[in-house]
Amino acid sequence: EAQVTQNPRYLITVTGKKLTVTCSQNMNHEYMSWYRQDPGLGLRQIYYSMNVEVTDKGDVPEGYKVSRKEKRNFPLILESPSPNQTSLYFCASSSTGMETQYFGPGTRLLVL
Amino acid sequence: QKEVEQNSGPLSVPEGAIASLNCTYSDRGSQSFFWYRQYSGKSPELIMFIYSNGDKEDGRFTAQLNKASQYVSLLIRDSQPSDSATYLCAVNSRRDQFYFGTGTSLTVIP
Numbered sequence: 001e002a003q004v005t006q007n008p009r010y011l012i013t014v015t016g017k018k019l020t021v022t023c024s025q026n027m028n029h030e031y032m033s034w035y036r037q038d039p040g041l042g043l044r045q046i047y048y049s050m051n052v053e054v055t056d057k058g059d060v061p062e063g064y065k066v067s068r069k070e071k072r073n074f075p076l077i078l079e080s081p082s083p084n085q086t087s088l089y090f091c092a093s094s095s096t097g098m099e100t101q102y103f104g105p106g107t108r109l110l111v112l
Numbered sequence: 113q114k115e116v117e118q119n120s121g122p123l124s125v126p127e128g129a130i131a132s133l134n135c136t137y138s139d140r141g142s143q144s145f146f147w148y149r150q151y152s153g154k155s156p157e158l159i160m161f162i163y164s165n166g167d168k169e170d171g172r173f174t175a176q177l178n179k180a181s182q183y184v185s186l187l188i189r190d191s192q193p194s195d196s197a198t199y200l201c202a203v204n205s206r207r208d209q210f211y212f213g214t215g216t217s218l219t220v221i222p
Contacts, residue, residue, distance in 0.1 A: 033210065042214035043156070043200065050208060058209055090155055097208030098144045103155040 002027045004104035006091050012110045013081055021076045021107050023091030031094045032074040033058070033101065034066065036087040043090070049074055050097060081111045113138050118201050118213035126221050131188040133216050135201030138182065145177055146202040147186045149195075150215065156200055160186065191220045 004025045013019055025032065033048040035058075045058030049068040063085055065077040074093075078085060088108050092101040118135045125131045133147070144163055148156035162168045162175040162184070174187040184203075188195055201213040 031208070035212075040214065043202075043212035045210055048209065056207070056209075059211070098204055100146065100158050100161055101202075101210065103157070106155050 002102070004091055004093050004102055006089075006104040006107050008107060009105060010108050012112065014112050015082055016080050019078050019081060019109075021078075021089060021091075021109070023074045023076065023104060024072050025074075025091075025093040025102075026072065027093060027095075027102070028071065029093035029095055029102075030071070031097045031099075031101075032068065033092045033094075034064070034074070034076045035090045035092065036060065036085075037090060037106075038087050046076070046089075048097070081109075083111050085109065086111045114213075115139060115205070115211035116201055116203050116213040118199075118216050120214055120216060122217040122219060124219045124221055125191050127191060127193060129191050129220075131191045131195065131218055131220070133186040133188075133199050133201075133218070135184045135186075135203075135213055136182055137184065137201075137203045137211070139203070139205045139211075140179075140182065141206035142203045143206075144204040145175070145184045147173075147175060147184075148200040148202060148212075149197045150200055151197050159199070188218075191218075193220045193222050196220050 034046040047066040049055045091104040094101040147159040150156045160175040176185045198215040
């Protein structure tokens with residue numbers, strides 16, 4: 001089954017404790033992306049990757065890191081989480097940067 | 113100015129009516145336009161995409177694109193209660209970034 005998976009689905013952590021949210025896709029897509037979704041602000045792109053070893057900042061990259069060492073994986077790293085990073089995070093992938101994105105199930109993060 | 117703007121609603125229509133959702137975008141170089149549906153607590157799922165000016169129909173859904181006016185719309189005919197959700201307009205920019213509107217909440221009343 002073609003899908004985008006994210007782990008963990010739910011995470012409660014404390015300020016400053018590094019965490020990684022994993023994202024994996026099995027569709028051989030070149031383009032992968034991370035979003036955060038907040039009430040009233042909608043979906044905002046954090047980082048995106050056009051291909052392996054190619055990443056670019058989206059609209060709200062501050063406080064986040066990403067890497068793309070393999071085509072299928074695109075982890076999101078929060079080196080020192082803060083409460084304002086409490087949000088619902090989605091990973092998405094598509095064949096190219098112009099085409100339909102397929103979303104993972106989401107990761108709900110609470111930073112205390 | 114926001115990259116993508118949508119009427120936040122909420123929009124309520126009776127079952128069987130036509131629901132009209134609108135979206136404007138700011139980057140004239142945008143090439144791809146998408147409508148996603150999102151149920152509460154779930155991930156967005158694609159309804160339609162459109163690349164060229166004009167109308168594109170898929171079942172009960174019609175997407176309309178007017179690049180000169182920088183306007184995208186989605187019409188839902190014969191609206192059903194199961195169509196009740198938040199509808200997200202998405203646009204890709206020349207830099208391959210994606211921008212989403214804040215969504216329009218639609219309720220179809222039986």
